[in-house]
Amino acid sequence: xxxxxxxxxxxxxxxxYVVLDGFDLGAGIVHLCVARDAAERRLVLKSIGPVWDGxxxxxxxxxxxxxxxxxxxxxSSFSGFYLPLxxxxxxxxxxxxxxEFRNQIDNAVWTPFWDVVFMLAxxxxxxxxxxxxxxxxxxxxxxxxxxxxxxxxxNFLPGKDAGILDWYTVLVGLxxxxxxxxxxxxxxxxxxxxxxxxxxxxVARAAWAGVALFTVIVTLxxxxxxxxxxxSFAAMPAGYVFPALALAGLAGSxxxxxxxxxxxxxxxxxxxIVGMLTSVVFGVFPDVLPANSDPNLSLTITNASASEYGLxxxxxxxxxxxxxxIGYFTFVYRxxxxxxxxxxxxx
Numbered sequence: 001x002x003x004x005x006x007x008x009x010x011x012x013x014x015x016x017y018v019v020l021d022g023f024d025l026g027a028g029i030v031h032l033c034v035a036r037d038a039a040e041r042r043l044v045l046k047s048i049g050p051v052w053d054g055x056x057x058x059x060x061x062x063x064x065x066x067x068x069x070x071x072x073x074x075x076s077s078f079s080g081f082y083l084p085l086x087x088x089x090x091x092x093x094x095x096x097x098x099x100e101f102r103n104q105i106d107n108a109v110w111t112p113f114w115d116v117v118f119m120l121a122x123x124x125x126x127x128x129x130x131x132x133x134x135x136x137x138x139x140x141x142x143x144x145x146x147x148x149x150x151x152x153x154x155n156f157l158p159g160k161d162a163g164i165l166d167w168y169t170v171l172v173g174l175x176x177x178x179x180x181x182x183x184x185x186x187x188x189x190x191x192x193x194x195x196x197x198x199x200x201x202x203v204a205r206a207a208w209a210g211v212a213l214f215t216v217i218v219t220l221x222x223x224x225x226x227x228x229x230x231x232s233f234a235a236m237p238a239g240y241v242f243p244a245l246a247l248a249g250l251a252g253s254x255x256x257x258x259x260x261x262x263x264x265x266x267x268x269x270x271x272x273i274v275g276m277l278t279s280v281v282f283g284v285f286p287d288v289l290p291a292n293s294d295p296n297l298s299l300t301i302t303n304a305s306a307s308e309y310g311l312x313x314x315x316x317x318x319x320x321x322x323x324x325x326i327g328y329f330t331f332v333y334r335x336x337x338x339x340x341x342x343x344x345x346x347x
Contacts, residue, residue, distance in 0.1 A: 002312060003305035006069035011281045013065055017058035018277060019270045024048035024055055026184015028122025034188060034199040041115055043340050047191035050336040068314055072146055073288050073304040080140060080148040084164050088128050094121040130176025134169035137226050137280060139292030146299055158225055160293050168225055175214035182207035183269045190262040191340050208254050229283035239282045246275025
């Protein structure tokens, strides 16, 4: 029972990270499209300025929970995915310094340069995070020692000799790009006013069309690439509640966008992301890292979990800790609620 609880905890923390850091990644993707001048770009950055670094804490927390609860999974993943993880690390660093460095020098070249760096790092992060999800769905070539190594790419075919990037993982990466672009544009729409808000709303609608198209394509291809997905939903039809949540979120986001109910549209986008991620989690369960070489070599919640005693002690400490984190995030988001304006300091 405890491994299942910790599996759900890690899945929830990853989902929270994607929802929260997803909108500031998306804001980075769209900010040069929706902002026409330096003042508007500053408003986009001010909309995420108080929270973007805090949002990334959920990635660290999820990694820490993974290390504690499923150490073999942590060891296998962080060695096998070493190259893309280093690339993700550098992209996270570039995003951070782009936000903080852009206003350090008042120069006609300096500020636009860091704005472009911020946009490119955000775009590549969205694609790489999507490709990572695609690798989990597709599976990796685990051996009998639960070890593997993947090059960045090989022949771009999702077989046993695939690399990190193949046509399927790139497809999921593009899907992630459109999803986070929509999510970020909806956040900017929610936090801004006037012409900037209208342009962000138009970008969100355009991105929604891409999300809807990729939702259909990626879903159909994923069930073909990973037979376990179909088997899991067939064995427990109650799991269809998760894709139902995603469809409700996708439909709700476009309906609320058309009615210019920006807060509701953003929350619907959050629901869509949570629904899609939980669908993947349900589909691969009880695997935590499927093996595409031999399903019997997959890492599961059973063979990858820590001891029952360690999990129980960790859970006792986790509960008060997560309550403090929730309290802190509630305070921050309430403190900086409302529309951003050009007045005052900040980004």
